[in-house]
Amino acid sequence: MDEIFYLNSVWTMIAAILVIFMIGGFILLEAGSTRMKNAGHITGKTIFTVGLTFLVFWAVGYGFIFGGNANFFVGMTDFFYSGAESGETGLSDTVFFVFQSAFAAIAVCIALGGFAERAKFPVYVVFTILFSAVIYPVVAHWIWGGGWLAGHEKQDFAGSTVVHLTGAMAALAATILLKPRIGKFNKDGSSNNIAGHNQVYTSLAVLILWVGWFGFNAGSTTSVDGAFFGFVALNTNLAAAMGAVAALAISWIVLGKSDIVTTLNGALAGLVAITASCAFVEPWAAVVIGLVAGLLVFFSVKFFDKMKIDDPIFALSVHGAAGVWGTLSTGFFATPELAEQVTGQAGLFYGGGFGQLGVQALGVVTSGLFAFVASFVILFVMKKVMNGLRVSEEEEVMGLDMSEHGNYGYPEEFMSSEKQTKLTS
Numbered sequence: 520m521d522e523i524f525y526l527n528s529v530w531t532m533i534a535a536i537l538v539i540f541m542i543g544g545f546i547l548l549e550a551g552s553t554r555m556k557n558a559g560h561i562t563g564k565t566i567f568t569v570g571l572t573f574l575v576f577w578a579v580g581y582g583f584i585f586g587g588n589a590n591f592f593v594g595m596t597d598f599f600y601s602g603a604e605s606g607e608t609g610l611s612d613t614v615f616f617v618f619q620s621a622f623a624a625i626a627v628c629i630a631l632g633g634f635a636e637r638a639k640f641p642v643y644v645v646f647t648i649l650f651s652a653v654i655y656p657v658v659a660h661w662i663w664g665g666g667w668l669a670g671h672e673k674q675d676f677a678g679s680t681v682v683h684l685t686g687a688m689a690a691l692a693a694t695i696l697l698k699p700r701i702g703k704f705n706k707d708g709s710s711n712n713i714a715g716h717n718q719v720y721t722s723l724a725v726l727i728l729w730v731g732w733f734g735f736n737a738g739s740t741t742s743v744d745g746a747f748f749g750f751v752a753l754n755t756n757l758a759a760a761m762g763a764v765a766a767l768a769i770s771w772i773v774l775g776k777s778d779i780v781t782t783l784n785g786a787l788a789g790l791v792a793i794t795a796s797c798a799f800v801e802p803w804a805a806v807v808i809g810l811v812a813g814l815l816v817f818f819s820v821k822f823f824d825k826m827k828i829d830d831p832i833f834a835l836s837v838h839g840a841a842g843v844w845g846t847l848s849t850g851f852f853a854t855p856e857l858a859e860q861v862t863g864q865a866g867l868f869y870g871g872g873f874g875q876l877g878v879q880a881l882g883v884v885t886s887g888l889f890a891f892v893a894s895f896v897i898l899f900v901m902k903k904v905m906n907g908l909r910v911s912e913e914e915e916v917m918g919l920d921m922s923e924h925g926n927y928g929y930p931e932e933f934m935s936s937e938k939q940t941k942l943t944s
Contacts, residue, residue: 526743527610531618534738538621541731542569544724545628549635550928551720552832556918557636558716559928564640565628568647572627575651576620583656584619584664592657594664610741618738622682625735626655629686630894632834633693634908636700637915640923642908645901646894650689654893658685658886672863673882674853674875676751677739679795679845680886687839688890690830696898697909699829701916710824713831718779725783729759732790736797747798747860754797755790758809762789765813773817784820785813787837792845796852798861804852811848812841846883850876 546565550558572580577600586594602613630650631643659681661668675681704710715721736755737748766785770778789809796808819836828835853866853875863878865871902908909915914922920933927933 523744524610527741528614530743530748531610531738531741532614534734534741535614535618535621537731537734537738538618538625541621541625541728541735542628544727544731545625545632546724547720547727548724549628549632549832551717551724552715553636554713554918555716555929555932556920557928558920559926560640560919560923561635562928563924564631564643568627568631568643569624571644571647572624572651573620575648576623579652580623580656581616581619583652584659586664589660589665591667593660615741618741622659622678622735623651623655626678626682626686627651629683629834629838630689630693632686632832633690633830634697635831636919637697637909638693639905639908639910640919641905642901645905646689646693646898649897650894654689654890654897655681655685657893658890661886662882668878668882668885671878671881672875673878674799674849674858674861674863675795675846675882676798676861677736677794679791679842680882683791683794683838683842684846684883684887685890687834687842688887689894690834691828691839692891692894692898693908694828694830694835696895696902699827700831701912703829704827708827710827715780715831721780721783725786729786729790732759732794736794740798751797753802754800754805755793757802757805758789758793758797758812759786760789761806761809762786762792762813762816765789765810766817767813769814769817781817781820784816784833784837788812788816788841791838791841792848794842795845796849799849799853799857799863799866801852801854804848808845808848808852812844815840815844843883843887847876847879850879 542565546562550561553561579598581600582597583593586596588595600616604612627647627650634643660666662673662675662681700713702711703713732755733752737752740748740751763782763786767777767782770781789812792808792812793805816836819840820833823830823835849866851866851868853863854869855865858865864875867873867876898908910919910922920926920928
């Protein structure tokens with residue numbers, strides 16, 4: 520083993536740590552975007568479900584994605600991963616395993632965002648196991664594990680489709696079956712803004728995710744050769760920056776004031792969109808991709824609101840709509856030189872015609888449809904078997920901190936309120 524092997528392994532391990540640290544961003548994002556009475560539940564269930572995902576990924580997920588003797592859906596070897604080194608790749612196999620397990624955990628975090636503030640805790644447990652075992656690995660195998668979309672040279676460098684769209688489609692299935700939170704929509708169809716309890720949390724979350732995304736995207740090079748990870752990082756940063764600026768601008772134009780939540784969503788949408796294309800496009804195109812993502816997320820949020828779909832953490836817009844755009848964007852902007860270096864063909868604007876764009880669209884439709892249908896069927900069966908997916912109205916009003924776990928995420932705040940009530944009663 521030469522020096523490059525060790526350098527590749529160290530770089531990829533650092534990237535894996537950055538991606539795992541992104542889970543902290545998701546904790547703050549989801550907790551800050553929802554109400555105080557559910558904060559402890561949200562933070563605790565995230566740690567638990569991430570841990571569960573890592574175990575499922577070790578047992579079957581990795582094998583289904585990257586195992587040999589593959590069929591149309593999955594690979595069929597490397598279950599209960601042993602950690603043995605093959606010496607056949609350019610970096611440590613175990614480091615690559617840890618890196619990939621982090622991506623599976625992020626996909627679960629996105630999917631479970633659609634359950635926020637109304638799902639029973641056992642529902643999180645069962646769905647996490649099934650999503651990690653039979654939904655995410657199938658899409659990942661198709662695109663990253665040598666499956667049929669890989670055979671068509673679909674371009675998805677770090678997972679706009681594999682991670683973000685897959686998670687968003689699962690979240691969509693959950694929001695439909697769980698139905699909106701109490702008080703979200705009025706009888707006339709108008710919606711009420713159920714504001715999150717801590718905008719500082721959500722802002723810090725976006726910063727953590729932004730930093731972690733360098734591990735997500737640049738780390739997906741899994742190599743130090745030619746320092747290509749620097750180019751990927753450049754594109755990642757530009758798209759995020761433009762996404763934030765574009766989202767703020769459109770909110771200011773439409774609403775008359777610059778909306779902070781929209782700005783934060785714009786930064787994340789830019790990051791999601793560039794995730795597929797970061798290794799395929801020039802920096803100017805990364806700016807355009809971020810611009811479109813920032814505009815798209817603003818109108819997407821309004822669209823889902825009009826459709827009476829309650830999406831507390833905007834997973835459908837940030838990860839779904841931006842994930843679709845990011846996947847399609849390589850079909851427009853991929854350069855011949857970068858496509859040749861990675862995979863696939865040049866985009867439409869670089870003389871490649873509609874070929875690569877068609878492959879990208881095919882990947883979006885098939886992967887998104889599979890993730891949604893599989894998630895919907897699993898959740899529908901769970902709803903019948905588990906006597907519903909949702910907590911009772913009384914428990915929802917009380918808050919999931921108390922109804923599901925018996926304690927408060929903010930004990931001083933709520934216990935002091937209870938004491939005041941007793942004293943005045």
